[in-house]
Structures are given as structure tokens and as C-alpha cells.
Amino acid sequence: MDKKEIRVLIKYCFMKGKNTVEAKTWLDTEFPDTAPGKSTIKDWYANFRRGEMSTED
Template sequence: MDKKEFRVLIKHCLLNEKNTVEAKTCLDAECPYTAPGKSTIKDWYTEFRRGELSAEDGGLCGGPKEIFIDKIFKNPQNAF
């Protein structure tokens, strides 16, 4: 299973009023070698409870590193 599928299953557990321990138990029963860890499940529960109900990964925020590095090399005194 990929990350998106696990997020959907964890969201399903939350909506069925299971706690994180019950969710981990269910995932371990179905996918014992690839299920996410307890901390990942807790983090996703937190995100879902805040209203971020998308199954998509949030990704990284901010600009690409190349822009920042170019800025430092062009004018090192005003980079920050």
C-alpha cells in the first residue's frame, strides 16, 4: 500500500470513532510489515481533527533551495 491509501484507512478509523491504538491494531492486522508507525498515525489524526481531511500529502512549503543559494552567492552580505 502507498501513503495515500494508508491515510484513507486512518481517516476511516477516525470517522468510525476509533482511537489511535485501535487504528494501529487494525492496520497491523491487515499490513503487518508496511503499516505506518504509532507516531505517524497520531500525526495524521491530529491533521484530520484540525480539518485537513484530504488524503493527499501536504508536501513541502516554501520556495526551492536554488533560489536561496543563488541569492547568497550573488550578494552574500544581503542574503539574510
């Protein structure tokens, strides 16, 4: 799974109202080999909270 796909999944969790811990747990369960780290999820959530909804670099 590439970075873009992972970011889309992080955004999905954000849009579903999951917090970062719930997102990390779900991603670890569903995608154990490619799940992002906790800090990556937190960074992307911070972007989304600021209204930066793009998943591009």
C-alpha cells in the first residue's frame, strides 16, 4: 500500500469521527503490514482539523 492510500484511510477515520487512538487501532488491525505510526496519524489529523483536507504531500 502506498502513502497516498494510507492517507486516504487516515482521512476516512477522521471523517468517521474516530479519534487518533481508534484510528491507529483500526489501521493496525486491518492493515498490520502497512499501518502508519501514531505520529503520522496525529500529523494528518492536525492537517484535517485545520481544514487542510487534501491527502497530497
